[in-house]
Amino acid sequence: MENTEEERKRIAGDLHDSISHELLNLKSTLSQDTKVVSSKIDTIINDIRGISRNLHPIMFDKIGLVPNIEQLVERIQNQNNFFVSTEMNYSGSLSSANELQIYRIIQESLSNIIKYANAYAAKITLVEQPGNMLVEIKDNGKGFSIKETLNSGKAFGLHNIIERSRVIGGEAHINSSADGTVITINIPVKI
Structure with a gap:
């Protein structure tokens, strides 16, 4: 149970530190160039993939x-x-x-x-x-x-x-x- 809670804490930290931060940056740049916005979306997608891979490796x-x-x-x-x-x-x-x-x-x-x-x-x-x-x-x-x-x-x-x-x-x-x-x-x- 303790390991599960620690893992949840780590995942919550990953989500907060990377995804949440990137979404806030994206929100503030929506009025900018579409290339910048597109690049930020790609970063968020890659962060989500990384967190997912850490949860369970793809096709393990x-x-x-x-x-x-x-x-x-x-x-x-x-x-x-x-x-x-x-x-x-x-x-x-x-x-x-x-x-x-x-x-x-x-x-x-x-x-x-x-x-x-x-x-x-x-x-x-x-x-x-x-x-x-x-x-x-x-x-x-x-x-x-x-x-x-x-x-x-x-x-x-x-x-x-x-x-x-x-x-x-x-x-x-x-x-x-x-x-x-x-x-x-x-x-x-x-x-």
Whole structure:
């Protein structure tokens, strides 16, 4: 329930900060050139698409985990001055629901890196091994105190990653130092 409320709060913030702001700008420019108005409408449409994609990736069930991660990485690199490399060797051994949890873990991890790490690069690893799936998100940021952050009451994203890992039968390990942060999740799978 707490996660649902936090997600609603985030969506409300997204709508307020982007869509509402853009609509107010559009309203004030209606007397201007139609090209300017058209451009602002395009911006609003793209913002709505972005929020929708964050709610549920387009065609997730149809195209699968790897293409959705690739789209996420491309979007993040285009929207931020940030480089993300990937190493993915995955043939689809998990259910769609578990794949969506992994996608959300990666999405949350990248969001945290961009907001807090002062990193300029990250690497996502998704590798199937006999009886195990390895998910790793690594950055070259400034690091943080894991214990302090988890106990601060403000680490919703980290707690979300840990809980999503548990939901799919895995366990998240977080290591952080001045050289960066590594989140490693091992998920038992039947291949």
